[in-house]
Amino acid sequence: MASNLSRAANLLRPLYPRSNFSSPKRWTIWKVPGLAIAVVQNGEMALVRAYGLRDVEAGLPVTTDTQFLIGSATKSFTSTGLALLVDERRLDWKKPVRDYIPEFRLQDAVATDRGTV
Numbered sequence: 001m002a003s004n005l006s007r008a009a010n011l012l013r014p015l016y017p018r019s020n021f022s023s024p025k026r027w028t029i030w031k032v033p034g035l036a037i038a039v040v041q042n043g044e045m046a047l048v049r050a051y052g053l054r055d056v057e058a059g060l061p062v063t064t065d066t067q068f069l070i071g072s073a074t075k076s077f078t079s080t081g082l083a084l085l086v087d088e089r090r091l092d093w094k095k096p097v098r099d100y101i102p103e104f105r106l107q108d109a110v111a112t113d114r115g116t117v
Contacts, residue, residue, distance in 0.1 A: 032052070033053045034062035035052060036050045036063075037051075050063050086117075091117060095117060098115075100117070
């Protein structure tokens with residue numbers, strides 16, 4: 001695992017020059033047995049790599065198709081994506097969700113009509 005993580009460190013170093021990605025000890029401290037990385041540059045996939053293990057006990061490797069459980073972090077990804085669309089003026093925080101997704105429905109009809117992005 002350490003050699004794969006060291007390769008990941010070398011690929012990431014130009015992106016994060018001040019970070020110590022080359023230390024396998026760092027991954028042990030962070031308790032990260034494996035990771036997958038995708039970097040998009042100018043709308044194209046510049047880097048897609050997988051390193052380490054997705055299941056330590058079974059010795060199963062991480063692949064580029066591995067799905068990681070990231071829990072509540074999806075909320076920050078979603079809100080960041082929406083904020084980018086607002087910045088591009090493709091979305092307005094104050095407009096109702098149904099302006100963008102007409103089939104959107106909540107159990108409460110008033111909340112359905114008043115719910116904004």
